[in-house]
Amino acid sequence: MLKLTGEYEHVVDEKNRLFISTKLRSKVDAEKYGSDWILALGVDGILCLYPEKCYEQLLADLAADKSIPDDDMISVERLYFAFSSTVEFDRQGRLLIHEKLKKRAKLGNQLTLVGVRDHIEIWNTEDWERFVAEKASTYERQLMRARKSLLQKEAQKAAYTEEDVEQMEE
Numbered sequence: 271m272l273k274l275t276g277e278y279e280h281v282v283d284e285k286n287r288l289f290i291s292t293k294l295r296s297k298v299d300a301e302k303y304g305s306d307w308i309l310a311l312g313v314d315g316i317l318c319l320y321p322e323k324c325y326e327q328l329l330a331d332l333a334a335d336k337s338i339p340d341d342d343m344i345s346v347e348r349l350y351f352a353f354s355s356t357v358e359f360d361r362q363g364r365l366l367i368h369e370k371l372k373k374r375a376k377l378g379n380q381l382t383l384v385g386v387r388d389h390i391e392i393w394n395t396e397d398w399e400r401f402v403a404e405k406a407s408t409y410e411r412q413l414m415r416a417r418k419s420l421l422q423k424e425a426q427k428a429a430y431t432e433e434d435v436e437q438m439e440e
Contacts, residue, residue, distance in 0.1 A: 272303060272387065272388045273297070277383070278382065278384075279380070279383075280381050285366070286369060287360070287365065287367075288365055288367055289362065289364045290363055291363075294390055295359070295363065297385075298321045303321035306356050307357050307358075307365070308325040308356055308357070309355055309367065310353060310354035310355075311354070311374055311375055312391070315375055317372075317391070318391055319357070320390075332346070333347075381393060381394060381395060384398065
């Protein structure tokens, strides 16, 4: 499973080119996830950069979602494809963000790239910092809940003999 992580601050140059950190790009195995990258307008107007196979999986999941009425699916599909494009990196690791997509995502020039599992989100740095400030307490609560659950599972395992654990794993 792909695990893109971290925060990286960058600036869009005068030609609307954005440098994508080698730390992020190098985590994507081209044989496994494809060599192309797709730039797409995502949820909450956030610009997302997907390795091609992750993008294809997202589209497959969207097409398989039976909770979306057929009439809505046509609109969703039109917009999703219209707000997406294949991008190429230049020799310096920069990609071009088309002006129209940059406007739709309301991007300025000071950006923060965020690794989010299978894609990279591109945020205005100011918006990202506001999001972090607003969601930090929820994050901490969820993290503590997950940690508590993990500790409980470990305690349950410790209560069993090795033989019991082996039988449970079979």
